[in-house]
Amino acid sequence: MAPAAPRLPSAPGVQILGPVTPEQASVLSPAAQSFVAALHRCFNAHRLALLARRDARQGEIDAGRLPDFLPETAAVRAEPSWRGAAPAPGLVDRRVEITGPVDRKMVINAMNRFGVQDSNAPTWSNNLDGQVNIRDALLGTISFTAPNGKSYRLKPKGELATLIVRPRGWHMEEKHFLVDGQPCSASLFDFGLFFFNSARASIAAGQGPYFYLPKMESHLEARLWNNAFNLAQDMLAIPRGTIRATVLIETILAAFEMDLPPPLKTSPRTFIKKLRNHPDKVLPARGDVTMTSPFMDAYVRLLIKTCHKRGVHAMGGMAAQIPIKGDPAANDAALAKVRADKLREVQAGHDGTWVAHPELVKVALAVFNEHMPQPNQLFVARDDVAVGAADLLSTRGLAAGFTEADLRLNCNIALAYMESWLRGVGCVPIHNLMEDAATAEISRSQLWQWVRHGAATRDGRAVTAAWAVQILDDETDKFRSELGDEKFRASKFDLARRLLAGTIQGKEYSDFLTTLCYDHILTITAPPSRM
CATH class of the missing domain: 1.20.1220.12 (Malate synthase, domain III)
Known part of the structure; x- marks a missing residue:
């Protein structure tokens, strides 16, 4: 019989409205709650204002004012001397990363191979279990026994991958955790709980704390993250700059402001969303919109040039293919697509890439090892690239229509x-x-x-x-x-x-x-x- 759920004490102003197991309670202590609540109280009003700014910008786009590079940041973009921080330990060579959820088995398998990024459905239980699993992985105490009796353990410390955690985007709330009667920012909940419980273990492991930051639409939203990082580090007496973050460029508006935040990764998926009311921007079948499509290719070239100009990594996209069992021909065709895509990325100047399945790690690794024998390609300047606003919005050359x-x-x-x-x-x-x-x-x-x-x-x-x-x-x-x-x-x-x-x-x-x-x-x- 499972142990009874504890009577969880709550911090002042905090209400916990979801069930908590004894193991989950270990990451949801009153001190951890107070830490998250402090972040929320400091930054939630600004978060809400930035979300309102998103709505206002969408209204402008609907009315015909299409995205463009910001004139107020022209001087920053033109300044040649500023650089990002040098790559931190575990982030110098990022040639292959795997993305996955944070269940116990997946965390072990991912850290035994390559870095893990979150593909999590944010149920209350998943979120808390993920916090426990990541903490235990960093402490080296994680293990898992499957129903069939198979046991999973971490490899020795020197053979482990770098862990990169992805909190939820600014638009989401954690409705099981109330601060002063209001749902907590899901971003600050995920980040704060991890940082409070696992930052020191991450530092001791020599690999973090590191984050992927999703769904941002402006440099102001990146600045909000930076402010939250600084306060969190100050509160725990951890030196500023210990945290490192990679921004996912997965919104079209962020693509126009990428010459401002930290290391970047391509994932531009919001062309349809932001331009949804423009009939001339209707896209063809999903399979016909690839990374070689005009606006996607412009994203990639601009991202690599921007990152390398600032001395930071430019990560490639995810290979979504998975092994196809029982059909060797189809499996070979899928792997050929992965190889071709990774070859395109490494030849363009990317410093690393993503895969979605462990079996694809060796495929992507082989391509990057052959064409990138050094740890990264920060020396690839891409001075040949000149991308304008029209290029980031272009649908020219796309296959027509759908069936x-x-x-x-x-x-x-x-x-x-x-x-x-x-x-x-x-x-x-x-x-x-x-x-x-x-x-x-x-x-x-x-x-x-x-x-x-x-x-x-x-x-x-x-x-x-x-x-x-x-x-x-x-x-x-x-x-x-x-x-x-x-x-x-x-x-x-x-x-x-x-x-x-x-x-x-x-x-x-x-x-x-x-x-x-x-x-x-x-x-x-x-x-x-x-x-």
């Missing part, structure tokens, strides 16, 4: 991913690709965009809201048929279908799949009695 099959594929992917996310699983193999929230967003957003503008398939049929919903119902029925009635009723497909139907009909658009679904994974309880 009904593309519509059905987008519905299928978005539906399957959302169903899994609602069950607490945020990294999902679908059609031989590893989908996370960002990739599933492409499918959902394309459906909305095609309906919104009445885009036509290649055979001339206009996409209407009614047709999109009919296709969604067809795909839902396929899952019902595959699972059988009993398993289907036990799944989250009905809820996923309802949520997806409400956001693909060309009307109201939810900016994030995760916020659209978040309230449905809450496990709110009455606050425990204070001790």
Whole structure:
């Protein structure tokens, strides 16, 4: 029988509205709660103001004022002398990183191979278990025994990978943790809890504390993170500059401001979102929008030039392919795509790359080892690159249109991913690709965009809201048929279908799949009695 949940004491002004196991309570002490609460009280008002700024900027884009480089930062961009901090221990050579969730087995496997980044569905239990698992990994005490009896242990310290933690984006809240009656910033909750419990262990391990920062849209949002880092370091008497962060350039607005923050990684996925009300920016089938598409290629070239000018790493994108068992020809074709993509990245000047599956580590590593024998390519200046605003917005050269099959594929992917996310699983193999929230967003957003503008398939049929919903119902029925009635009723497909139907009909658009679904994974309880 599992031990009874403790009567968790709470810090002043803090209410914990989710169940907490004895092990989770070890990372949610009153002192840790107070630390998170202090960060939230200092920075939440500024966070909310920056989110309001996002809304205002979206209104300007909808009205026709397209993104451009900021005139007020021209002098900073033109200044040749400023440089980022030198790479920290464990970050000098970043040639292959693996992205994954923070369950105990995954953390062990990832640290035994290469760095781990978070693909987590943020249930309350997942978040707290992840904090425990990461802390134990840094302390070297983590272990796991699978139901089949197989045991997982860490390799010796000198053979371990560097751990990089990704807190949630500024737009999210942690509704199980209230500060002065209001939900805590999820970003500050994730960061603060990790930093309080694991920063010193990370420093002792010689690898951190290091972070990936997602979903930012401006240098002001990066500055807010820097302010939070400084306060956190001061509060724990850790020297400023100990924290290192890599910014994910996964919003189109951030691409126009990348010559301001720290090391960068390409992941530009919000072209559709930000330009969704512009009919001339309707994109073709998801599979036809690749890293060699005009605006994506411009992102990459500008990012490498910008990073290397400032002496920091420019990381490549994720290989979403996974091994295909039982079909050698299909598996060989998938691996060939990975090799070609990684060759493109290393020849462009990237200093490292991502993969989504452990078996792809050796594939990516072989390509980078052959073409990047030194630890990085910071010496590749890319002075040949001249990227303007029009280049970052260009759709010239893209394949035209899409088919009904593309519509059905987008519905299928978005539906399957959302169903899994609602069950607490945020990294999902679908059609031989590893989908996370960002990739599933492409499918959902394309459906909305095609309906919104009445885009036509290649055979001339206009996409209407009614047709999109009919296709969604067809795909839902396929899952019902595959699972059988009993398993289907036990799944989250009905809820996923309802949520997806409400956001693909060309009307109201939810900016994030995760916020659209978040309230449905809450496990709110009455606050425990204070001790």
